[in-house]
Amino acid sequence: MFRFLLILIIAFGTSCSSNQNSIVKLKIQGSSTVNPVVSEAAEILRKEKGWDIEVDTQGGSSGGISSVAEGLCDIGMSSKPVSSQDISKYPGADFKSFAIGIDGVALAVSNPVWESGIKSLSKLQVQDIYSEKINNWSEIGGNDAPIIFYNKEPGRGTWQVFANWAFDGNENAPSISHPEVGSNEEGRNKVSFNRGAITQLSYAWVSGSDKVKAIGIESNDGNTVTPSISSILDGSYPISRKLFVLTNGEPLGPKKEFVDFLLSDRGQKLVKKYGYLPVR
Secondary structure, eight states: OOHHHHHHHHHHHHHHHHHHHTSSSEEEEETTTTHHHHHHHHHHHHHEEEEEEEEETHHHHHHHHHHTTTTSSSEEEEEEEHHHHHHHHTTTOOEEEEEEEEEEEEEEHHHHHHHHHEEEEEEEHHHHHHSOOOOOOOGGGOOOBBOOEEEEEEHHHHHHHHHHSSSSGGGGGGOOOOOOOOHHHHHHHHHHHHHTEEEEEEEEGGGTSSSSOOOEEEEEEEEOOOOOOHHHHTTOOSSSSEEEEEEEEEEHHHHHHHHHHHHSHHHHHHHHHHHHOOOO
16 A cells, blocks of 8 residues: 555656646847737737746847847847847857837937927937037027937947937947936836937837827938838838847747747737737
8 A cells, every 4th residue: 555655656746747847938038129029928828828938128139139149048039130240249159030020210309399399300410419419409499408318228229220320320320428228118218207308219119108209300302201100111211120039040849939929910919019010
């Protein structure tokens, strides 16, 4: 009898251990822009499959790329493509990128700046504001208020897309000590609480917001284009980018299932839900 009970205990313990070990675990890290879509997808798969999925935005897009390359996470999130510099920095990595959506980068100003008449800026004016050649909104038709430019932290995909447009390559952007923000939420909050503020934000974080306003971009021919789903989709709005998830090597097993979910009809509905344009 004792021997029979011992066999049952061993068998039960082995079964429990096997079940525990079979739980799928995924760590996903990177861009705060991509995060809302991925976080909800993770929540769906947690409920439907019982997976253990951790999602965080530490380090932004660059953090997602480096963590994938170094094996610190399973899937990276990035609002910029993997660059030649990334490939050179991590020669042992086999980056595989999957575009899941399209986004615009808006120049967001506080409500007082908007109400003072600043509804659009030219590329030259943006360059001069960033370079601190223009320091007060009154210099370009607004109220007498010092300009506070909240710049994205180094490595954030939003900054790189902005700098590529504003300075024809982010390597050409001047090194200016602006106050920095990390996530889109932090940037939006800082601008909303500072009457002379401006920053770069994902369009999805400005659209429909009563905290900040997205200004238009004046083209050389005198036309003004504001960020919208239609202007981003047709390419008339000049500051846009694809949103990616990436892996080191071809994704297999649960990693492939997660990527496939983001590219499925259900995943693409999440992309649209958060104000981005689906790639399908």
